[in-house]
Structure formats: C-alpha cells, structure tokens
Amino acid sequence: MDFSRRAAIPAASPAFIGAVRTALTLLSLGLAGALSLLALGSVRMARKVVTPAVRVPDTRIMALDTSAQTITLSRTPDTELPGRYGLFTTGTSSYLKLGSVLAQDATSVKRKLLTEVGTDGHLGAEATFSGWYYIRPEELHLPYSPELIGSGVGPCPAWLFPASGGTSDVWVIQVHGRGTTRSECLRAVPVFQALGITSLLVSYRNDGEAPRSRSGTYTLGATEWRDVDAAVGFARRRGARRIILMGWSMGGAIALQLALNSAHRASIAGVILESPVIDWRVVLDYQARMLRVPAAVSGLAMGALQSEWATTVTGASTAIPFDRLDVVARADELRHPILILHSDDDGFVPSTASHDLVVARPDLVELQVFEVARHTKLWNYDQERWSSSIRSWLEARDLTNV
CATH class of the missing domain: 2.40.10 (Thrombin, subunit H)
Structure with missing residues (x-):
C-alpha cells in the first residue's frame, strides 16, 4: 500500500463555509451578550446596595x-x-x-x-x-427636645429624651438602620427612661433627614459613623460620661465602626445591637441567594463595590471597605461589652455573624437568640423579654442611674 499518497478531501462548499462563519459570529455575539447581561446585573445590584432605600408596599x-x-x-x-x-x-x-x-x-x-x-x-x-410602632416622639408622652448636631456634612436632626431624674451621666445614642429614620428607635426609649438613662436618637448622612453627601449614597457604615461620632461629642458636652451605643440593623454596623474608630472610645461603656449587620458580605450573599441572583452576578457586584475604579458605575462615593466592616475578622480589636439581640429567622440579616462574634469574643459579647421575631421586630414580638434582656445587661454592668 502506498502511504505517500493521501486521500483527497472534498472542497467545502461556499454554503457550508458561510454557515460556519454565521455560527461562529452568533456564538461570539451570544458570549458577548451574556457577558454584557452579567455586567449589567452586577452594576444594578451594586447600585441597589449603596442607594438609600425607599419604602415599598409589601x-x-x-x-x-x-x-x-x-x-x-x-x-x-x-x-x-x-x-x-x-x-x-x-x-x-x-x-x-x-x-x-x-x-x-x-x-x-x-x-x-x-x-x-x-x-x-x-x-x-x-x-x-x-416594626416601628411609634412614628412621632409625642406618642411616647415623655419630655423631649429637637436638636441639631453638627457633623462633617452639616447639621443632623436628633431627638433628645432627658432622663426621668432630669440629669444623668449615662446616655444611650440610638442609630437607626438602612432605609429607615430615627423613628425606628422610639420604641426603645421607655426602657432606658425607666433606668434613668438619657436617650439621643440621631440621624446620619443620606437617611432622608440628615444632609445629603455629595454622592447621596451609603458607605454601609464606613463614613456614616462619623456623624454619630459627632453625636457622642454632643452628648459629652451636655454632661454624658458613660455612653451606650445602640444600633439597629445597618445602625449596628455604624455603631461597631464607631466603637472601633472613635476618638471618644474611652467614653463608650457598651454597645447594644438589634438585628445587626456585623459582616456585610454575609448579608449580601444571603440576600443574593434569597433573590436567586446568580453567584457570578453577586460576586462581580461585591468586587465592583470594593474597587475604587468602579465608583463611577456603582454610584458609591468611595470603595466599600468590606474587610474593615467585617467585625468578626476584627474581633480582637473590640474593647467594649456588647449585647446582641437577634432572631435566627431574621429573614433579611442572617444571625450567622452574630453567632460567630460570640465565638470570637465570648469575654465581651452576649447574644440573646430569638425565634419567629424576624428582622428588627423583636420588641414587637416579645416586648417583655426584649426589655428585660436590655435591663439585666445594663444593671449587671452598673450602667443605670436608679
């Protein structure tokens, strides 16, 4: 057999070549389209994370x-x-x-x-x-005064509820969550009032009451804490010597950043967290799964949010420092006792990081686990247990004026 001669290969027809070219073109267009949709979905998710939420019917x-x-x-x-x-x-x-x-x-x-x-x-x-229940301070039938607290973005409105005895060196500064206002915190005022503690309910940039920053977007606690830090200075000038921070949901992330970074750290006596964000990556991963967002989309969104170059498309004023906002990873830096109130069926902010923080710092962190109560509705679900948990924790640390 003569192996030097190869079998002739039939020439491809012009129609076949055209079909292949068309298929390759469509394939490349499909890939480009898929990548485009992936990028678009990531940008939309990233923008949603940092854009102040508006109330929607549910x-x-x-x-x-x-x-x-x-x-x-x-x-x-x-x-x-x-x-x-x-x-x-x-x-x-x-x-x-x-x-x-x-x-x-x-x-x-x-x-x-x-x-x-x-x-x-x-x-x-x-x-x-x-879960607000109260929306105006008058509904509490307690003396209060409207205040303005100077901050880096301008005057931030606040409500001041003086202690029942008139003067108190123990103050609680309450920080509301994402997409809400200080009205969210009103239901906690009577608990502190009964213990002789002055309550200051604050606002912060871009929450709809305080001044707007240049970008008008959240940094998830990375800059908002500075507005609350100004409230700590306000409280100290008014006679506060021991300050308790109380944060609700994203307000918990803000309170923790304040406790870690403030020049007033020595005045902070403790931190109370209600349904708190302790690690944003845990929260965003959870919400992406709940909304059935593909992992590739949420991963790109998280990458864009923490990249300075992507701020022009995400709308964020600066890159989001997720590592710095991860308090479980920074647990060794904590110096203040912390009480966490969290429902294991939160439905919005999973309690995973709350449990992890207790494991990381059992010497400082106490966790009261609720069930059924869902997100920031623990007071509504079981007011007596919620109130007694806070009261017992404060009394054990001699943080009352009664």
Whole structure:
C-alpha cells in the first residue's frame, strides 16, 4: 500500500463555509451578550446596595371593618407575626397601629386595629408592614427636645429624651438602620427612661433627614459613623460620661465602626445591637441567594463595590471597605461589652455573624437568640423579654442611674 499518497478531501462548499462563519459570529455575539447581561446585573445590584432605600408596599389590605376595628392583610411572614406592629397606608390614614392576630388562613391575616379608623375612612390597597410602632416622639408622652448636631456634612436632626431624674451621666445614642429614620428607635426609649438613662436618637448622612453627601449614597457604615461620632461629642458636652451605643440593623454596623474608630472610645461603656449587620458580605450573599441572583452576578457586584475604579458605575462615593466592616475578622480589636439581640429567622440579616462574634469574643459579647421575631421586630414580638434582656445587661454592668 502506498502511504505517500493521501486521500483527497472534498472542497467545502461556499454554503457550508458561510454557515460556519454565521455560527461562529452568533456564538461570539451570544458570549458577548451574556457577558454584557452579567455586567449589567452586577452594576444594578451594586447600585441597589449603596442607594438609600425607599419604602415599598409589601402587603395588601384585603378588608377593613370600621365597626369591629379590624383589618385584613395578605399573608406574609411578617403580617402573620404575633405582637404589636404598624402599617404604612395611603388614604385617610398614613399610619396605623396593629394589634394581635384574630384570624388567618392560607392567604390572609385579620388583625385588631389599635388606631381607630372612622366609619368614613378609606385606605388604598397597597401597604407596608412595619416594626416601628411609634412614628412621632409625642406618642411616647415623655419630655423631649429637637436638636441639631453638627457633623462633617452639616447639621443632623436628633431627638433628645432627658432622663426621668432630669440629669444623668449615662446616655444611650440610638442609630437607626438602612432605609429607615430615627423613628425606628422610639420604641426603645421607655426602657432606658425607666433606668434613668438619657436617650439621643440621631440621624446620619443620606437617611432622608440628615444632609445629603455629595454622592447621596451609603458607605454601609464606613463614613456614616462619623456623624454619630459627632453625636457622642454632643452628648459629652451636655454632661454624658458613660455612653451606650445602640444600633439597629445597618445602625449596628455604624455603631461597631464607631466603637472601633472613635476618638471618644474611652467614653463608650457598651454597645447594644438589634438585628445587626456585623459582616456585610454575609448579608449580601444571603440576600443574593434569597433573590436567586446568580453567584457570578453577586460576586462581580461585591468586587465592583470594593474597587475604587468602579465608583463611577456603582454610584458609591468611595470603595466599600468590606474587610474593615467585617467585625468578626476584627474581633480582637473590640474593647467594649456588647449585647446582641437577634432572631435566627431574621429573614433579611442572617444571625450567622452574630453567632460567630460570640465565638470570637465570648469575654465581651452576649447574644440573646430569638425565634419567629424576624428582622428588627423583636420588641414587637416579645416586648417583655426584649426589655428585660436590655435591663439585666445594663444593671449587671452598673450602667443605670436608679
């Protein structure tokens, strides 16, 4: 057999060559399109993380009975919770206080109204369930004064509730969470008031009450803590000698950054955290999974947020220092006793990092684990346990004036 001669290969037809070229072009376009969609999704996620949130409806009003003073809402993990809550509405009322669950089925929950709605009252169908309960300081029927606290971005409004005895060297500075205002903190004031502690409820840049920064975006605690640090200085000038920081959700991240970085650290006597963000990467990973965001998208979003070069597309004023915001990794730097109140079924900020911080610093950190209560609704779900946990922790550290 003659191996020197090769079998002739038929020449490809022009049609076949054209088909291959078309297929390769479509493949490259598909890959480029996929990459483009991936990048777009990452940018949208990154922007959402740092953009101040607005209140969005999360339930529907299915029935309103003004004679029985009851309201029926579409059933969600929040609207079915036992306890006292609030409801942002539209129509003749903008906010209603809600009492206990009276009846429920697979799709609806009937609750008692604690705010009276007149027989001529009417409400829009869409509403937002809330753990705030109180929205105005007057509702507490306690003496208070509006204050302005000078900060690097301008005067930040605050509410000052003096201790029941008139003077107190123990103050608590309360820091609200992402997408909320200082009204979120009102329900905690009576607990501290009963212990002779002055309460200062503060605002911070870009929260809708305090001045806006140049970018108008959050840095997730990396810069907001400076506005609260100004409030610590304000408290010290007014006679505070021992200061307790209390942070709710993202306010917990802010309080922890303040405790780690403030020049007033020596005046801080303790930190109380309600449903706190302790490591943003844990929170963002969890929320991405809940929203079924592909890991590649969330990974790119996190990478963009912590990169200075990407601030022009993310909208952030600066790169987000996730390593610096990870307090579990920085646990050795902590110097103040910390009380954490967190529900294991939080639904928004997982309690994983709270548990991890206890393991890392059992000498400083105490964790009160709740169940069922969900995110920042522990007071609403079990007010007595929530209040007694704070009271016992403060008394054990001699942080009261009674």
